[in-house]
Amino acid sequence: MSKYLLNKFLFTVDRDAELVERYREDPRATVTWWEEEYANRILNCVTGESSTWLRFDEAEREALATHDYVTLFEMGAHPFLTLTLFIGLFERDHPPMGFQTEYARRLAHMSLPYPDIAT
């Protein structure tokens, strides 16, 4: 399992307005494309100097492909990255603060200690 790669997906999608829309509209295809084309990019290196070893496991791929932020939390994805991206994706469909409070409610079964977020 790679919390780092989950975080890298959340981070790189969130900072790209066009990718945010692609991920909102077609999450599974976006995750597939991202894993093939983006997962191994070292962000401060040119593309010819990419990594060779980064891939999701099946559960991670599925959590991302289904916009499943509860499972991402349970996996130890960074909560700030997940929250920020998902607000960008879905806040627009809710009344003010409605998405954020639903998000909290859907995580209500989680108790301390929360999953470790260290990468």
Add this chain to the structure above:
Amino acid sequence: MAELVAVIASTHHPFYYRASTSTGDDRPPFADEWVRKVEAFRETLTKARPDVLVMVGSDHFHQLWLDNMPQFLVGKAPVYDANFHNEEREFGLPRMVLQGQEDLSAHLLRGGLDAGFDLAFSNELRIDHSITCPIITLRPQNDLPIVPVYTNIFAPPLPRPERFVQLGRAIRALVESWPADRRVAVIGTGHLSLELGGPRQFGPTGPDPEFDRKAVRWIGSGDIEGCLSEVTLDSLHLPGNATHGFMDFMLMMGVAGEGLQADYVDTYDLFHTMEAYFTWYPKGGRP
């Protein structure tokens, strides 16, 4: 030598800009009182008549990333662009440009390294709301050069709370040894109890009001020893999953000094976090 004329510790709330500039039906009911408190807090900096601001904050996964994560970083650039796409999108923050005080950056880096802090540096740093929020609240005219100091309160493994206090003490000593006839304020922002992306987020108060009361007491009375006796990297998970941002307050307690009561303390309970504002005037009293 430079003079340290004010030490300011504050929460940084990215919703303040939108709340304070909204009108009519868009203006939240808590905005007027919030603006009143922020303007009173702003006056504590204005009165100190600073020439330069050292700004302590933390990048929220904007420019700094897990493939190369510094623990403490000092910006050394003549100019800092500021605020990022997702801060415009979520908080309505404006893009900003701040001037840098490069010679003070160099002094902090050289002196910090020599004092045992392996500081990272950046010659091209885009700063985020941890530093622009206090500019908006405390110096909205944005007319002073800054030195940004970033801490890692976000991506474990983190430095321990003691290290934040030690760095605060070192920053104070370095500011006071800067050979320039300038008036310097050190401003740092963090959080009290805070949960983001977890089940306790966006509740009617901060996730742990009892922690907040204790924290305000520690900071306001300069009780570094008491604070360090209770606060650890592990304990900070309990009040809320983003409460490690409290360590930036601990850094500021290190700047202010052990046992020194803040000259100004104010708080404001908002729906998901408590705002807290502290000002110290070094050398015994008001400017």
